[in-house]
Amino acid sequence: MKTQKYQTSDYLKTQEDIFYYIDSALEDGNKEILLEALRNIAIAKGGMGNLAKETGLNRESLYKTLSENGNPKYETLTTIIKALGFRLSVAPLNEVA
Numbered sequence: 001m002k003t004q005k006y007q008t009s010d011y012l013k014t015q016e017d018i019f020y021y022i023d024s025a026l027e028d029g030n031k032e033i034l035l036e037a038l039r040n041i042a043i044a045k046g047g048m049g050n051l052a053k054e055t056g057l058n059r060e061s062l063y064k065t066l067s068e069n070g071n072p073k074y075e076t077l078t079t080i081i082k083a084l085g086f087r088l089s090v091a092p093l094n095e096v097a
Contacts, residue, residue, distance in 0.1 A: 012044035015085060022086060032068055039066045041084055054083035 012018050018041055025037035042051045042062070052059040057079065065072045065080075072080070078088060 007043075008040040009043035012041060018044065018084070019086065022081075022084075026088075031071075035066050035068065035070050035072075038080060038084075042066070042080075045084060051080065051083060055079050 008021075012021060022034075022037055022041060025034045028034070042048055045051070048059050048062050051057075052062055055062070057065075057076070062080075064070060065076055081088060
């Protein structure tokens with residue numbers, strides 16, 4: 001029996017899949033988890049080269065920005081998320097009266 005390495009990006013087939021994945025990463029509140037999620041989404045949507053074209057950022061910069069030690073600026077983060085087909089927004093923690 002031959003096994004394959006698990007790749008999260010293999011399971012991000014639809015925008016809905018990606019939405020729930022990134023939403024969960026944002027909800028977690030851990031920067032490293034968010035950066036890993038963005039890396040996985042980039043791979044699922046054609047790789048860093050494709051994301052570089054969509055964002056206008058260079059590929060090497062994207063690898064560094066989305067690395068485990070990355071510390072993206074707000075503008076860079078929103079540019080990446082927009083290129084992936086989403087936007088940042090807020091939601092109440094509790095029901096709004």
